[in-house]
Amino acid sequence: MANSLTSFSSRVVCQIGLVVRDVEKSARAYAALLGVDVPAWVLTAPEEKSHIRYRGQTTQGRAKIVIFQLDNLSLELIEPVGGPSTWQEFLQTQGEGVHHIAFRIQGIDEQIASLEAKGLPLLQRGDFTGGRYAYMDSVAPLGVILELLESQPVPGDKSL
Amino acid sequence: MANSLTSFSSRVVCQIGLVVRDVEKSARAYAALLGVDVPAWVLTAPEEKSHIRYRGQTTQGRAKIVIFQLDNLSLELIEPVGGPSTWQEFLQTQGEGVHHIAFRIQGIDEQIASLEAKGLPLLQRGDFTGGRYAYMDSVAPLGVILELLESQPVPGDKSL
Numbered sequence: 447m448a449n450s451l452t453s454f455s456s457r458v459v460c461q462i463g464l465v466v467r468d469v470e471k472s473a474r475a476y477a478a479l480l481g482v483d484v485p486a487w488v489l490t491a492p493e494e495k496s497h498i499r500y501r502g503q504t505t506q507g508r509a510k511i512v513i514f515q516l517d518n519l520s521l522e523l524i525e526p527v528g529g530p531s532t533w534q535e536f537l538q539t540q541g542e543g544v545h546h547i548a549f550r551i552q553g554i555d556e557q558i559a560s561l562e563a564k565g566l567p568l569l570q571r572g573d574f575t576g577g578r579y580a581y582m583d584s585v586a587p588l589g590v591i592l593e594l595l596e597s598q599p600v601p602g603d604k605s606l
Numbered sequence: 607m608a609n610s611l612t613s614f615s616s617r618v619v620c621q622i623g624l625v626v627r628d629v630e631k632s633a634r635a636y637a638a639l640l641g642v643d644v645p646a647w648v649l650t651a652p653e654e655k656s657h658i659r660y661r662g663q664t665t666q667g668r669a670k671i672v673i674f675q676l677d678n679l680s681l682e683l684i685e686p687v688g689g690p691s692t693w694q695e696f697l698q699t700q701g702e703g704v705h706h707i708a709f710r711i712q713g714i715d716e717q718i719a720s721l722e723a724k725g726l727p728l729l730q731r732g733d734f735t736g737g738r739y740a741y742m743d744s745v746a747p748l749g750v751i752l753e754l755l756e757s758q759p760v761p762g763d764k765s766l
Contacts, residue, residue, distance in 0.1 A: 458678050459622065459676060460678075462619065462622065462704075464749045465749075466749055472749065475748055502765045516617045518619065519619055519678065519679070541747055542745075543750060544704035547622060568651075586631070587635040589704070590704050592622060604691060604692055
């Protein structure tokens with residue numbers, strides 16, 4: 447498996463994503479640790495807008511998200527709601543923990559195709575205001591889900 | 607629990623640590639993904655030199671380590687060997703995955719005492735060439751083990 451992975455150009459881990467049971471409770475704990483105000487959670491957009499695909503299927507799966515922007519990356523807290531998703535699957539099978547590490551990339555369709563051709567299946571993808579994301583099923587060779595994050599910067603948006 | 611955590615000054619996640627079963631195999635997979643040469647693993651120093659303490663006890667637990675230095679942090683692959691450690695415990699109870707996220711801090715003894723007083727017990731600590739580390743048992747409130755990393759820079763050392 448090792449040699450079947452392709453290289454990609456990013457050297458920036460821009461986000462660590464943790465799946466949690468209660469995003470408000472977890473956000474309070476991180477805010478207290480970091481000495482910052484507790485951010486409000488936001489709900490990911492519905493499928494009609496996010497175009498979420500989980501294991502190739504449409505889904506009503508969504509998430510309550512809180513993001514802490516640190517100096518060199520962001521910490522994303524994710525509480526799955528609404529239906530099947532990689533977030534819900536992770537919580538059900540592994541409990542709370544680090545769900546993904548995200549690399550900032552460009553050309554997400556080409557990156558997905560390249561990684562899939564080399565043995566890392568696409569697990570979930572979707573759009574959000576300002577960009578697109580894809581989770582690759584990289585747990586077997588890499589021990590963690592890779593997220594590809596492509597941003598289309600929006601003035602004032604700090605969520606990436 | 608949330609409000610019992612103290613704040614600390616670091617805003618830099620300098621490392622993501624993954625526990626793996628076979629560090630050579632995992633290093634090959636990450637090297638292929640990142641398009642770099644496979645680094646050689648190094649063995650953590652024995653207790654006599656590292657002064658490792660796991661749950662307050664001396665231990666013969668060590669680890670084979672591979673570090674990939676990216677642009678804004680390092681990825682650390684950890685294969686536990688030799689005896690009890692947080693790394694061995696993690697592999698036995700959870701399998702491969704993200705073991706810790708590390709914050710670069712200063713004044714490790716004061717940081718440990720402060721976090722312990724607020725309800726985050728010290729899980730493991732030790733010394734390495736160029737610095738000291740401490741893992742805090744923060745899984746319940748934060749979903750992941752926090753590592754405190756204090757470096758005493760060594761010229762040419764890129765391992766932090």
